Amino acid sequence: MIGAATIGGASAQDVAPEAAPETAEPGWRTIAPENLMMIETGKGPIVVELNPDFAPRHAERMRELAASGEYEGEHFYRVIEGFVAQGGLFDDMQILRWGPLKNENDRPYGGEGFVPLGNDDLFAAEVGHIGGFPVGRDEALGQEWLLHCPGAVALARNNDPDSGGTEIYIVLDAQRYLDRNLTVFGRVIDGMEHVQAFKRGDRAISNGVIQAPEQGEEILGLTIVADMPEDQRPVWRTMTSEGEPFAEHKRGLRVRDSAFFYRKPPEVLDICSFNTPAERVAAAD
Amino acid sequence: MIGAATIGGASAQDVAPEAAPETAEPGWRTIAPENLMMIETGKGPIVVELNPDFAPRHAERMRELAASGEYEGEHFYRVIEGFVAQGGLFDDMQILRWGPLKNENDRPYGGEGFVPLGNDDLFAAEVGHIGGFPVGRDEALGQEWLLHCPGAVALARNNDPDSGGTEIYIVLDAQRYLDRNLTVFGRVIDGMEHVQAFKRGDRAISNGVIQAPEQGEEILGLTIVADMPEDQRPVWRTMTSEGEPFAEHKRGLRVRDSAFFYRKPPEVLDICSFNTPAERVAAAD
Numbered sequence: 252m253i254g255a256a257t258i259g260g261a262s263a264q265d266v267a268p269e270a271a272p273e274t275a276e277p278g279w280r281t282i283a284p285e286n287l288m289m290i291e292t293g294k295g296p297i298v299v300e301l302n303p304d305f306a307p308r309h310a311e312r313m314r315e316l317a318a319s320g321e322y323e324g325e326h327f328y329r330v331i332e333g334f335v336a337q338g339g340l341f342d343d344m345q346i347l348r349w350g351p352l353k354n355e356n357d358r359p360y361g362g363e364g365f366v367p368l369g370n371d372d373l374f375a376a377e378v379g380h381i382g383g384f385p386v387g388r389d390e391a392l393g394q395e396w397l398l399h400c401p402g403a404v405a406l407a408r409n410n411d412p413d414s415g416g417t418e419i420y421i422v423l424d425a426q427r428y429l430d431r432n433l434t435v436f437g438r439v440i441d442g443m444e445h446v447q448a449f450k451r452g453d454r455a456i457s458n459g460v461i462q463a464p465e466q467g468e469e470i471l472g473l474t475i476v477a478d479m480p481e482d483q484r485p486v487w488r489t490m491t492s493e494g495e496p497f498a499e500h501k502r503g504l505r506v507r508d509s510a511f512f513y514r515k516p517p518e519v520l521d522i523c524s525f526n527t528p529a530e531r532v533a534a535a536d
Numbered sequence: 537m538i539g540a541a542t543i544g545g546a547s548a549q550d551v552a553p554e555a556a557p558e559t560a561e562p563g564w565r566t567i568a569p570e571n572l573m574m575i576e577t578g579k580g581p582i583v584v585e586l587n588p589d590f591a592p593r594h595a596e597r598m599r600e601l602a603a604s605g606e607y608e609g610e611h612f613y614r615v616i617e618g619f620v621a622q623g624g625l626f627d628d629m630q631i632l633r634w635g636p637l638k639n640e641n642d643r644p645y646g647g648e649g650f651v652p653l654g655n656d657d658l659f660a661a662e663v664g665h666i667g668g669f670p671v672g673r674d675e676a677l678g679q680e681w682l683l684h685c686p687g688a689v690a691l692a693r694n695n696d697p698d699s700g701g702t703e704i705y706i707v708l709d710a711q712r713y714l715d716r717n718l719t720v721f722g723r724v725i726d727g728m729e730h731v732q733a734f735k736r737g738d739r740a741i742s743n744g745v746i747q748a749p750e751q752g753e754e755i756l757g758l759t760i761v762a763d764m765p766e767d768q769r770p771v772w773r774t775m776t777s778e779g780e781p782f783a784e785h786k787r788g789l790r791v792r793d794s795a796f797f798y799r800k801p802p803e804v805l806d807i808c809s810f811n812t813p814a815e816r817v818a819a820a821d
Contacts, residue, residue, distance in 0.1 A: 332729040333686060333811075356799075373658065373804050401618060401709060410795050423732075424686060424709065425809060428792060428801035444617040447708075447732035507713060510695050514641075516713035519658050521806075524710060526618075 278494025282487045284477035291472035297442035299404050305397050306355040309436035314475050322473035326466050330449045331459040339418035351416040355434045357396035366492040370519045374427040380492035383527035397435035399426040400523035404437035421446050425523035440529035489529035563779025567772045569762035576757035582727035590682050591640040594721035599760050607758035611751050615734045616744040624703035636701040640719045642681035651777040655804045659712040665777035668812035682720035684711040685808035689722035706731050710808035725814035774814035
């Protein structure tokens with residue numbers, strides 16, 4: 252049901268001018284332009300919401316990388332089917348110049364606005380959503396963290412937990428065993444079908460790095476919407492975790508009451524089996 | 537980790553002639569050519585293993601559809617990101633001529649060779665593998681069934697549980713709530729990256745059916761390997777569920793002892809988060 256309610260690819264023509272005020276509709280919020288990141292590729296655009304509440308340093312690094320223009324012409328150079336699409340800077344000197352970030356793999360337990368999923372999870376003591384992002388938490392550990400669900404955007408690293416700096420990966424299929432080991436700092440809210448169309452590497456050869464002369468999907472641009480001229484900024488909104496629309500969305504996925512289901516599925520959800528709906532509500536002319 | 541150990545796209549040149557006898561290696565089995573189905577597309581070939589043990593009528597129907605040539609030129613006409621890629625016959629008269637199949641959504645509990653996953657599941661009383669296929673079962677219900685994990689191949693239907701006949705779907709991301717409501721009859725053992733590259737429809741428009749003048753990905757051919765000349769048949773093998781190689785494969789996914797994991801992930805697996813490894817061991821010249 253991933254993306255089930257996402258209105259993808261809506262163009263300016265599709266959206267009535269009066270749609271924009273709807274962003275104030277209860278249960279929805281407009282995504283701040285400084286947290287809205289566009290990755291342009293030949294397959295199509297990928298729209299990412301950054302999460303500075305969980306990963307402020309990582310969100311800031313992405314803003315700096317975008318502003319630098321250094322991602323342009325780089326590639327998703329390691330893409331493994333059913334695992335991740337990894338891309339970013341490739342030149343060691345360039346990577347060294349940016350330097351590593353201290354990880355933000357988790358934060359203290361108890362952030363505001365946690366909405367429990369409503370059933371157990373295989374990997375975490377508790378799962379639910381904060382600000383539309385899937386979250387795991389554990390009171391005994393005293394920590395909470397963003398999950399490696401499909402569409403999660405995170406920072407790649409070497410063995411040192413604080414060694415990531417410039418290469419990101421987008422999760423293709425849930426990889427929950429990576430939770431708390433790497434920093435998830437965003438989520439794809441539109442365009443996962445473009446990521447899924449990227450050329451794959453072979454995991455058996457250089458751990459999935461696409462081999463020359465082939466290159467992975469080129470990154471044509473990386474832009475933070477706040478850096479665009481005000482009259483050209485796309486506007487996206489997403490459901491809040493705490494509103495009735497999201498509760499209703501989950502209920503529809505959990506309780507299948509259509510006649511199609513002659514056998515009632517168990518009333519349970521996998522936290523990674525659905526996205527918080529997001530949609531474009533206005534566009535530049 | 538899906539497809540992690542799959543040797544995809546191995547050509548005849550890559551495979552030493554002496555590789556074929558390896559199919560007798562303990563813990564592996566050669567897939568019978570009558571259960572090996574190739575779907576040719578412009579994105580690349582998709583290799584499917586049919587499962588006549590769970591769905592004999594459905595396997596037979598696929599063999600008949602392949603032999604008829606009627607899939608050629610048809611399309612994956614309904615493809616929804618993170619959900620399924622559905623394709624097959626589109627003409628109502630043609631569909632009517634083939635007629636519906638009685639569903640094989642599950643079978644009596646207790647089939648031979650069940651190997652438990654080794655931990656709980658959110659949806660089924662028990663999960664594990666039989667013959668390399670992910671299986672759910674429930675002793676109280678007295679039933680067992682194939683799961684809607686990524687790569688599962690199943691028969692689409694209308695509201696009547698016995699109304700499917702000619703249209704198949706390939707699961708893009710786990711859809712466990714469909715378990716026991718539709719008949720899974722096969723699994724993709726190679727080529728999911730090609731399925732993931734198919735053009736998507738918009739779920740909000742005709743429930744994801746790709747709208748004219750666009751068409752979905754064309755099906756260039758549907759072939760059962762047993763129908764190919766003997767000297768041209770590709771040979772594929774897969775791990776058996778009961779052997780030590782598969783147990784070792786699961787252990788490697790469950791217990792992450794590399795230095796990369798400075799925090800030990802919970803020693804748990806999602807039944808849908810990995811595939812039973814399969815690989816091509818010989819090819820036609």
